[in-house]
Amino acid sequence: MPQRVPQQAGGNPAGGLTRRAFLSTSMALAAAAGAEFVTGQAPAFAQTKTLHVLEWSSFVPAADVVRDQQAAEFGKQAGVKVTIEHINANDLLARATAAIEGRKGPDILQLLNNDPHLYAGGLEDHNQLIAELGGDRFYPFIIEAVKVTGVVRGVPYFFGGGANTYRKDIFKKVGIDKPPDTWEEHLAAGKKLKKSGMPIGQTLGHTFGDAPGFAYPVLWSFGGMEVDEKGKVAINSKETRAAVDFVKEFWFAACDEGGLAWDDTSNNRAFLAETIACTLNGASIYFVARNTPEKTAPGMADNIGHFLMPRGPAGRFHTVGPFSNCIASYSENKEVAKDYIRYCHQKEVYEKFFVTNKGYINGPLPEWQEHPMWESDPAITIFRELPKYGRSIGYAGPYDRKAAEVRAKYIIVDLFAKVVQGESPQSAIAWAEKELKNVYERA
Amino acid sequence: MKALPKSTVTARSSGTLVSAEASAPYRLSWLASISAWLENEAVLGYMLMTPALLLILIFIAYPFSLGVWLSLTDKLVSQPAHFIGLRNFTHLFESQIFWTTVWNTVFFTFSATVLKAVLGMWLAVLLNRKIRFARFIRATVLLPFIVPTVLSGLAWVWMFDATFSVFNWGLRWLWQSTEWLFNADFGYFRGPRWLGDPAWAMFSIILVNTWRGIPFFAISFLAGLQTVPAELYDAGDIDGATGWQKFWHITVPLIKPIAVVVIVFSFVVTFADFQVVYVLTRGGPHNSTHLLATLAYQLGMGSGNLGEGAAVALFMFPFLALVILWQLLYLRKESSQ
Numbered sequence: 001m002p003q004r005v006p007q008q009a010g011g012n013p014a015g016g017l018t019r020r021a022f023l024s025t026s027m028a029l030a031a032a033a034g035a036e037f038v039t040g041q042a043p044a045f046a047q048t049k050t051l052h053v054l055e056w057s058s059f060v061p062a063a064d065v066v067r068d069q070q071a072a073e074f075g076k077q078a079g080v081k082v083t084i085e086h087i088n089a090n091d092l093l094a095r096a097t098a099a100i101e102g103r104k105g106p107d108i109l110q111l112l113n114n115d116p117h118l119y120a121g122g123l124e125d126h127n128q129l130i131a132e133l134g135g136d137r138f139y140p141f142i143i144e145a146v147k148v149t150g151v152v153r154g155v156p157y158f159f160g161g162g163a164n165t166y167r168k169d170i171f172k173k174v175g176i177d178k179p180p181d182t183w184e185e186h187l188a189a190g191k192k193l194k195k196s197g198m199p200i201g202q203t204l205g206h207t208f209g210d211a212p213g214f215a216y217p218v219l220w221s222f223g224g225m226e227v228d229e230k231g232k233v234a235i236n237s238k239e240t241r242a243a244v245d246f247v248k249e250f251w252f253a254a255c256d257e258g259g260l261a262w263d264d265t266s267n268n269r270a271f272l273a274e275t276i277a278c279t280l281n282g283a284s285i286y287f288v289a290r291n292t293p294e295k296t297a298p299g300m301a302d303n304i305g306h307f308l309m310p311r312g313p314a315g316r317f318h319t320v321g322p323f324s325n326c327i328a329s330y331s332e333n334k335e336v337a338k339d340y341i342r343y344c345h346q347k348e349v350y351e352k353f354f355v356t357n358k359g360y361i362n363g364p365l366p367e368w369q370e371h372p373m374w375e376s377d378p379a380i381t382i383f384r385e386l387p388k389y390g391r392s393i394g395y396a397g398p399y400d401r402k403a404a405e406v407r408a409k410y411i412i413v414d415l416f417a418k419v420v421q422g423e424s425p426q427s428a429i430a431w432a433e434k435e436l437k438n439v440y441e442r443a
Numbered sequence: 444m445k446a447l448p449k450s451t452v453t454a455r456s457s458g459t460l461v462s463a464e465a466s467a468p469y470r471l472s473w474l475a476s477i478s479a480w481l482e483n484e485a486v487l488g489y490m491l492m493t494p495a496l497l498l499i500l501i502f503i504a505y506p507f508s509l510g511v512w513l514s515l516t517d518k519l520v521s522q523p524a525h526f527i528g529l530r531n532f533t534h535l536f537e538s539q540i541f542w543t544t545v546w547n548t549v550f551f552t553f554s555a556t557v558l559k560a561v562l563g564m565w566l567a568v569l570l571n572r573k574i575r576f577a578r579f580i581r582a583t584v585l586l587p588f589i590v591p592t593v594l595s596g597l598a599w600v601w602m603f604d605a606t607f608s609v610f611n612w613g614l615r616w617l618w619q620s621t622e623w624l625f626n627a628d629f630g631y632f633r634g635p636r637w638l639g640d641p642a643w644a645m646f647s648i649i650l651v652n653t654w655r656g657i658p659f660f661a662i663s664f665l666a667g668l669q670t671v672p673a674e675l676y677d678a679g680d681i682d683g684a685t686g687w688q689k690f691w692h693i694t695v696p697l698i699k700p701i702a703v704v705v706i707v708f709s710f711v712v713t714f715a716d717f718q719v720v721y722v723l724t725r726g727g728p729h730n731s732t733h734l735l736a737t738l739a740y741q742l743g744m745g746s747g748n749l750g751e752g753a754a755v756a757l758f759m760f761p762f763l764a765l766v767i768l769w770q771l772l773y774l775r776k777e778s779s780q
Binding site for chain 1: 519520521522540604607633637638639640641725727729730731741743745749
């Protein structure tokens with residue numbers, strides 16, 4: 001990946017860095033890193049001997065293996081002992097809270113979505129690092145996730161999102177010739193699928209990925225939003241009501257009703273066990289079917305396809321969840337941590353990670369959309385489209401701490417979960433409005 | 444050798460080198476004075492109490508005080524705290540999630556404690572009988588209590604899994620067998636949505652908590668049962684008492700003190716339970732299984748709102764304090780009798 005440094009027209013570029021400071025620091029870094037840095041070698045000026053990185057346990061196990069290998073390689077080159085700790089993504093927040101408040105723990109915390117807003121006071125200023133690694137070329141929605149009052153608090157590493165994984169053969173068998181494009185078509189397809197005994201599988205549980213990945217886009221696609229542009233709670237609208245009414249019908253007519261308790265792994269298991277024919281997911285189900293055919297029904301991988309979230313009256317949307325590497329301000333190994341992040345973003349290093357994920361992730365810069373990997377397998381090409389439809393959680397308000405709190409409390413997910421559990425739409429919307437006001441209008 | 448003058452001893456204590464012979468009498472006198480000091484019971488009492496006091500101060504008083512302080516602030520993770528009085532509590536009182544959680548916690552605690560007490564007593568009575576391999580069986584009964592909750596919780600998650608639930612497989616087999624037996628078609632049997640339906644999810648967490656807690660009750664009750672003199676039962680037999688009458692009029696009154704302690708202890712632990720819910724449902728579906736401990740965790744650790752999280756956690760305190768106070772009064776009354 002080219003390491004172009006954006007030219008700034010004025011003396012004070014975005015992020016508050018002066019040109020003089022930026023240039024002098026860049027020169028110092030270039031001098032220190034020398035030729036090794038630009039040729040893909042880890043810089044050799046690391047001062048300390050350990051680096052602790054906390055990150056999620058990927059649904060693409062091979063990606064974790066690559067991360068571990070690359071960390072070991074960096075450690076070897078830089079003379080640093082790197083420990084990568086992979087944990088369940090649902091537990092990252094708790095670990096980060098304990099580390100930031102205790103001022104002790106991993107040097108680099110991988111934070112999801114806009115969680116860096118929650119921990120801004122305990123994270124380093126990454127403005128310079130961002131400028132080095134891509135500057136303005138980072139997708140705006142992933143920079144929003146880490147930028148808190150003008151200061152970038154982490155470096156977006158990749159972002160993930162879901163598409164609908166479906167069984168082409170089952171769809172054909174029940175008379176559906178092409179993947180649904182609108183929610184109405186999706187509902188009609190789901191009815192046929194459920195009648196055939198293999199419904200759509202969707203979670204509305206308290207889990208980080210697939211539940212908000214469904215609830216927010218369906219709300220947005222009907223025109224609903226939790227707050228307006230000024231941050232005023234706007235959930236109580238006829239658009240929200242339309243979304244809620246739709247989901248209620250969709251749930252009973254088309255979905256596996258057991259999905260209320262699913263976590264992000266449950267739908268993978270259900271799909272691979274052939275109890276559902278379609279589910280919102282990353283490409284991980286496909287990878288398991290493709291890479292371990294002995295564990296799935298014969299020929300399953302060839303029968304798996306993906307399609308985008310259906311369109312609603314207001315359009316088509318996807319949540320795009322950035323994963324950012326954030327250096328903790330308590331870290332005593334900040335320079336090593338920066339070197340490590342630089343190393344991870346070097347073209348050939350990143351490329352290996354990117355290709356291993358094979359469409360499960362998107363790169364942080366648009367140039368990764370042009371990578372030949374996307375054409376290597378037609379089943380995953382659709383994931384390249386996600387940035388076009390990506391919208392930040394908290395829309396139409398800012399992607400800030402309050403939006404993160406609403407997501408962490410699963411208020412939008414529970415709005416739909418309540419309705420499918422029999423609560424009236426009016427009551428569920430009133431509940432959500434009250435809980436949202438409790439977050440957004442709290443003094 | 445003459446004893447060193449007092450001035451020399453003073454000089455040693457300030458770092459001047461003195462001979463070994465000179466320091467010996469000093470050491471003796473110093474030890475003697477410490478010894479004499481410790482002879483004072485008041486001093487010795489405080490000294491022996493100090494380690495426990497320090498432990499209580501460091502591990503109980505300090506976290507508790509910090510919790511109280513946090514609950515009165517707008518503390519957000521990574522931000523400084525500002526005193527806001529009782530505003531966290533008023534926010535909570537306005538939140539339906541909070542009141543749902545309070546109700547869940549009360550219902551969960553009472554249901555699980557009653558079940559554990561009844562089934563634990565039943566198991567204890569069974570284990571108290573003379574049976575073969577009694578020791579082995581008693582040790583085996585303890586297994587659910589020994590296995591880490593998170594580990595057994597994961598096993599339960601699989602058993603309750605919406606797709607792969609072994610319970611539902613079993614029930615479905617029974618269903619199909621019945622169909623075959625009666626040569627009828629009852630339709631497809633899916634089985635309960637153990638963790639996906641609010642009522643079933645609550646039932647499931649109570650079930651797992653009960654499963655885990657029964658051994659504690661059973662073993663404690665068993666210890667109580669074994670202290671009941673056999674002659675009392677013999678006397679009951681002579682008087683023609685039925686098994687139930689013997690249990691109610693002999694066993695229950697005699698193991699009541701143990702039972703009260705065990706039930707109250709379990710009540711407190713169940714009220715503050717976290718692991719079972721965290722592993723099984725994370726409070727879902729739509730907060731229907733949130734307990735105060737899991738809500739406090741979600742608010743404090745999940746959304747970074749440490750002040751509000753502390754307020755939720757602190758809400759447990761009056762309930763538990765009342766229960767413990769009642770227990771203390773009861774035990775005092777019992778001992779005075």
